[in-house]
Amino acid sequence: MQPPLWTFRCFPLVSMTFLPALQVLVPSESKTLHLYEARYLALLDESLFRKNKLFVHFVLDPVAVSDSSREISFAARHACLVFIENVERLQVGALVTIRGIGRVKIIELLQVDPYLRGRILSVRDNIVQDECSLSSKVMDVKNVLHNLNSLEIKLKAPKEVLLQTQILNSLNWAVKGIYVDIDQNFVPSLAERVSFAAFQPISGSTKSELQSLQLKKLKAMDMKNTLERLNKSLKLIKENISTVAAKLAIQSIEI
Numbered sequence: 001m002q003p004p005l006w007t008f009r010c011f012p013l014v015s016m017t018f019l020p021a022l023q024v025l026v027p028s029e030s031k032t033l034h035l036y037e038a039r040y041l042a043l044l045d046e047s048l049f050r051k052n053k054l055f056v057h058f059v060l061d062p063v064a065v066s067d068s069s070r071e072i073s074f075a076a077r078h079a080c081l082v083f084i085e086n087v088e089r090l091q092v093g094a095l096v097t098i099r100g101i102g103r104v105k106i107i108e109l110l111q112v113d114p115y116l117r118g119r120i121l122s123v124r125d126n127i128v129q130d131e132c133s134l135s136s137k138v139m140d141v142k143n144v145l146h147n148l149n150s151l152e153i154k155l156k157a158p159k160e161v162l163l164q165t166q167i168l169n170s171l172n173w174a175v176k177g178i179y180v181d182i183d184q185n186f187v188p189s190l191a192e193r194v195s196f197a198a199f200q201p202i203s204g205s206t207k208s209e210l211q212s213l214q215l216k217k218l219k220a221m222d223m224k225n226t227l228e229r230l231n232k233s234l235k236l237i238k239e240n241i242s243t244v245a246a247k248l249a250i251q252s253i254e255i
């Protein structure tokens, strides 16, 4: 059977002056893009027209073909199937909010103009673990993420309790799962979804903190072991809790 056909596109920032890998999107992550180039708007219209509101977001990595030649070719890596959550039309283009669902592999390119189209396969964690240790880790991650979230909210605006941080936004989605009408093979398990939720920026992050997070996201995309990713998440969240707690302490001295 042929794998389903989805539309996919490369991220707009693929010129060589950028570090495209640093734009990776992980499952559960939500991001708002401003699309204004005609080909991206065409892609948007096609995704909306197909009603499934899905497309693929991937990172274009330059690879040197060989040491002797100067030629560079590109590899599509770290692809993520995304769902269009919201579209706001602007005078120039549109603001499009997308949500990462699950990792995919691009297996065939069928069209490059005006946007890329191809076939994809679902990529899931494949190292089997016992349900019991997974679900207790998932509980741990949820608990520490909620702790981090309350600290983060204090740091942002002590009086606005209802503010939602990006981490909580990802976690809530990961826990609730999917509303889209989609082949369930493309939807990761609850444990896998939750294992990605922590890989989100924290308010007030410095540039170097953000860069270090992006590298961790790339590694998380490459992992095939849910328990290992949950372990990494726990470590990351605990470190971030200390960072935010330290920033809060400074803030209270300044007040």
Ligand SMILES: *[C@@H]1O[C@H](CO)[C@@H](O)[C@H](O)[C@H]1NC(C)=O
Binding pocket: 202, 204, 205, 206, 208, 209, 210, 212, 213, 216, 235, 236, 237, 239, 240, 243, 244
């Ligand atoms: C959160 O922790 C991770 C892992 O140590 C680090 O890469 C990231 O920069 C931290 N972010 C903040 C805001 O402390």
Ligand SMILES: *[C@@H]1O[C@H](CO)[C@@H](O)[C@H](O)[C@H]1NC(C)=O
Binding pocket: 225, 227, 228, 231
């Ligand atoms: C995850 O951490 C637990 C300890 O909390 C450890 O026993 C286990 O081996 C780790 N698993 C992986 C795959 O890292």
